[in-house]
Amino acid sequence: MEKLYKEVLTALQAENKEQAVMISINALQAGEVTIPELYEMILAPALVSVIDEYPKDEELIWREHVRSGIIRTIIESAYPFILDQRKKVRRRKGNVVVMCPEFEDHELGAKMVADFFKLEGYEPTFIGARTPEKTIFKAIEIVKPDYITISVTNYYNLVSVKKMIENIKAQFGNDFIFIVGGNAFKSNPEAYKMVGADMLINSYDDIKNLDKAVD
Numbered sequence: 001m002e003k004l005y006k007e008v009l010t011a012l013q014a015e016n017k018e019q020a021v022m023i024s025i026n027a028l029q030a031g032e033v034t035i036p037e038l039y040e041m042i043l044a045p046a047l048v049s050v051i052d053e054y055p056k057d058e059e060l061i062w063r064e065h066v067r068s069g070i071i072r073t074i075i076e077s078a079y080p081f082i083l084d085q086r087k088k089v090r091r092r093k094g095n096v097v098v099m100c101p102e103f104e105d106h107e108l109g110a111k112m113v114a115d116f117f118k119l120e121g122y123e124p125t126f127i128g129a130r131t132p133e134k135t136i137f138k139a140i141e142i143v144k145p146d147y148i149t150i151s152v153t154n155y156y157n158l159v160s161v162k163k164m165i166e167n168i169k170a171q172f173g174n175d176f177i178f179i180v181g182g183n184a185f186k187s188n189p190e191a192y193k194m195v196g197a198d199m200l201i202n203s204y205d206d207i208k209n210l211d212k213a214v215d
Contacts, residue, residue, distance in 0.1 A: 001041055004033060009046045013053070017070045024074045028081050035082055035119060036204035039112045043071050047108065068108055075111055082115050089121035093211055094146035096122045097139060100129040101150065101157040101164060109182055110151035116207045122147075133164065137171055147210075148176045150197070152184035162195040169196070177214060181206075 004027055011020035024042070027033045033042070050067050054060040098114040100107050107129035114126040125143045127136065140148070148168065150161055165178055180197040192200040201207060 001033070001037065005042045005045065008042050009049065012046050012067050012070060015066050015070070017073060020070050021074050021077055025077050028078060035078060035085065035115065038078065039075075039115070040204060043074060044109070044112070047071055071108060072111070075108070075115065079115070082118050085119055086121070089119075091121055092123065093121045094123070095143055096124045096147040096149055097127060097136075097143055097145040098124050098149045098151070099127045099131060099136060099139075101152060101160045102130060102133060102136075103160060104129050104152060104154060104157050106153035107151070109153060110149075113149060113151055113181065113201075113207070116204045117149075119204075120208055120210070133167060136164070137168070140168065140172060140176075145176060147179055149179040149181070149201075152180060152182040155184045155187070158184055158191060158195055161197075165196040179210075 004023070007023050008020055011023060024038060028035070028038065047064075047067060050064050051060065054063050096114075096117050098110050098117065100110050110128070111126060114124040117124040125139065125145070127139050131139075150164070152158060152161055161180065168176070168178075177199070178197040179199050179201055180192050180195060181201040185191050185200055185202075189200055189202075199213065201210070206213075
């Protein structure tokens with residue numbers, strides 16, 4: 001796994017999109033890595049590492065955008081493998097809305113989470129970042145989710161998450177299970193209670209065992 005990580009990271013550092021995508025997809029095809037391993041052990045760390053590589057904002061921001069774009073392509077290219085594994089799931093487990101707070105710009109973590117839900121037999125609807133509240137309400141009205149999952153990268157967005165959950169409950173009642181996750185909770189995992197969520201997820205395994213935790 002370390003060898004594969006270094007190969008993908010080297011391609012990303014060179015901003016070689018074709019090479020990064022091909023290395024990742026070839027590894028999936030060869031069975032060298034699973035989707036959760038690719039996302040959690042390779043793509044996520046490679047994305048975070050850009051912060052240490054470029055300490056100055058004037059270079060970091062655009063470098064981060066380039067790397068995020070390449071990783072997004074890898075995730076999209078991996079989708080057929082997700083659908084193939086999904087065929088092995090015997091039971092459908094419910095609808096999930098996956099989103100970010102209204103002012104959160106980082107959505108790749110949420111995309112990965114949506115794919116993890118898909119792998120485990122859920123029906124995820126990923127509505128992305130910077131979605132206005134009234135649009136979120138409409139999505140909830142149409143999808144009728146069993147779970148609402150909010151991915152938060154920036155700690156300062158926790159206040160808006162709390163307000164969002166309160167407003168959803170005021171509009172629709174307490175019919176949903178609210179799940180939160182993301183880097184914003186790493187320093188204070190108990191903050192999920194502060195924002196009004198029902199549970200915190202940190203990994204694919206948490207989603208894999210979600211139905212047991214809910215029961």
